[in-house]
Amino acid sequence: MHDIVNAAANFINLDIVNITYLFLVGFVGGLVSGFIGSGGAFVLTPGMMSLGVPGLVAVVSNMCHKFPKALVGAIKRAKYGQVDVKLGIVLGISAEAGVLYGAHIQENIKKAFGDAGSNLYVSAAFVVILAVVGTFVLRDAWKTYKSGSTHEEEKVTKIAKWVQSINIPGTMVYFKSLNARISVLFTIPLGFATGMLAATIAVGGFIGVPSMIYVLGAPSLMASATELVIAFVMGLGGSFKYAMHGLVDIRLAMIILGGSLFGIQLGAIGTTYVKPFMIKVVMGVIMVIVLFSRALMVPVYMSQLGLIGQLGDTAVKALKSTSFAIMIFALALGAFIVLKAMWQGRRAENCLHRKLSDIAKCNYGQSIVMGRYKKMLVAIDGSESSMH
């Protein structure tokens, strides 16, 4: 209750332009998150911060819009057979602990250093995580692309093979996404880090998804879908924790939800049209672009805290608008890649729906049509997507 007065001051004024902007940011964030499963908050949190929303309120409002949305997304993707509920819940439990710990740190930073401190902490965490994970994901996508095996099943990494080979009696659990028994002890640090990150920047998926892929050995489609279960579990707990202190701006959360629900369903549908490595490409590219957007703001917050010399008004303005422009670019690019992949997939599929004699009329070369067809056969064989 002690934060009531401060909290009310944290809520910015919303006019029609802000509302439209938030709705669009929500749409793209949802599109990307439905596609790669990581909540899209790396688009949404900075998107809100660009409007002048304090870092912590942005993170919290984001989290509050995210958990019900994650539930909708998880249910949708479960229909395509992509969700490993057991793995999601096991990771979700340790993630919850991470969220509570991360929230505690956030609150202390805000108390000690105010909004500028909180903004700096959130932005710096963004930059570091995006740099490390983004580079890793892009390198992996590039390797898959270069090896030319984009249609093949993804390979299980060496670390994942090692993790799957360790037998700790009493802790072994079978997970369908890994098609192996692993010790739940391995999931604890991964879940905790995911949760901690979620409480810090509202994007747990940056650790959750890659760790499921690279450390546990889950296919990327299943990892991104399972992340939605984790996001629901920890988002609900985290929102409760922050809402207790009156930090949720429900208007921000609901406007973003409005846009992102349009996007997340489209993104989830989109995953059924693309090759798995495309998910990694989209994830990596957006991470790296957003990194630059946030990095430009770091000196602004540092100067507000007096850590570096005072920046001139012109310099601050220039940094802010460049950061904002880069952000918009990342949004547009993410939306473009996902929508284009879907559009192409649908056209190829529509060709297949027609009679054989009509196929020649389609603007696709035979090889592309056959490539898609082969992929669809695999999908029909193995997933529930063709059943309902």
Place this chain on the structure above:
Amino acid sequence: MGSGYGKKPVGKMVIMGIVSIALYTALLLNQETFNNYFGRGGLYTILPIATAFIFSFIHGSFIGNFWTVLGVEAAKKKEVE
């Protein structure tokens, strides 16, 4: 963009759409009141959480039907009828 197969849930979409718009209108026209109560914390914590669920359910259901009506569906759901 879709050629459309079978019946489309137009009625459901319209109903959920109207409810959804009503919810958003109520929220945006009464921003002050919402901020006042929802920012109180403590026992009022339940308000934002419940609101998130309600909006998500209503709006999510509207959008699910919306994309179905437009014919945007997962790859290879059905064969040609």
